[in-house]
Amino acid sequence: MQVLKNISALYNHGRLSGTGYMSILPVDQGIEHTAGASFAPNPLYFNPENIIKLAIEGGCNAVATTFGGLALYARKYAHKIPFLVKLNHNQLLTYPNTYDQIMYGSVQEAWNLGAAAVGATIYFGSEEADRQLQEVSEAFEEAHELGMATVLWCYTRNNDFKVGDKDYHAAADLTGQANYIGVTIKADIIKQKLPDTNGGFRDIKFGKTNPRMYNKLATDHPIDLCRYQVVNNYMGRIGLINSGGASGDNDFADAARTAVINKRAGGTGLISGRKAFQRPMEDGVKLLNLIQDVYLNEEIDLA
Numbered sequence: 001m002q003v004l005k006n007i008s009a010l011y012n013h014g015r016l017s018g019t020g021y022m023s024i025l026p027v028d029q030g031i032e033h034t035a036g037a038s039f040a041p042n043p044l045y046f047n048p049e050n051i052i053k054l055a056i057e058g059g060c061n062a063v064a065t066t067f068g069g070l071a072l073y074a075r076k077y078a079h080k081i082p083f084l085v086k087l088n089h090n091q092l093l094t095y096p097n098t099y100d101q102i103m104y105g106s107v108q109e110a111w112n113l114g115a116a117a118v119g120a121t122i123y124f125g126s127e128e129a130d131r132q133l134q135e136v137s138e139a140f141e142e143a144h145e146l147g148m149a150t151v152l153w154c155y156t157r158n159n160d161f162k163v164g165d166k167d168y169h170a171a172a173d174l175t176g177q178a179n180y181i182g183v184t185i186k187a188d189i190i191k192q193k194l195p196d197t198n199g200g201f202r203d204i205k206f207g208k209t210n211p212r213m214y215n216k217l218a219t220d221h222p223i224d225l226c227r228y229q230v231v232n233n234y235m236g237r238i239g240l241i242n243s244g245g246a247s248g249d250n251d252f253a254d255a256a257r258t259a260v261i262n263k264r265a266g267g268t269g270l271i272s273g274r275k276a277f278q279r280p281m282e283d284g285v286k287l288l289n290l291i292q293d294v295y296l297n298e299e300i301d302l303a
Contacts, residue, residue: 002147015059058288125158171200226265244272
């Protein structure tokens, strides 16, 4: 019952409270993409408290943070917004980068600090994927025993997923299978990149396929590609949130497009970080609200 209470806490906070959708602001980029690269555009956010303030002002359902941020500010803010703490991270001081995710803290520590949920990443396709899968599965079991919800970043990582000039890391079939493994280890929410292509298994020539995967269950339309991810979330029984991606020249248009695709495909929401915090806080709030407006707009419905 406590797990259901914490899942409910995530869905029933912020501007999207009670809608069945969620908008989450993450701050793990300081580790995953280096703090300098992430926060140089707006040094205000080297202080994780400002990320929490942005999430609150932006009407988010939750803030995804690191153990350091949670330990520093849980007492001040845990009653104001649900915390999702990331258990594992890559670290970019290994050269060459090994694309490994290692544990930075314990599930027990997250629970003691008042987190409503824990999150973790698995790099499916990497040499370390089997170990990560075992570690995260055990961590999620412990989190559920303590009553916390679980969120899995289901990413693919393998240099051979690039063939010529074609990159299949965000292919619908590969990410869909990653999602299916993620829900199998009892993730309550799946975080995934928006698919931009298909045919990874088929074109790289590995795994197992069926022609219907490509000619019946999906087309080249972005909504259909995303819907294939939703289908692999136990036919949508487990929520799919897509990531907002890196900041660029058209962040507001890109964020709105991603939200529309996710919603019309049957997804659950967006987790958007760099697009929101790599700009003045006032503009970050506007971007988060724009994303939420898509989910509040009843005219934007399932395709």
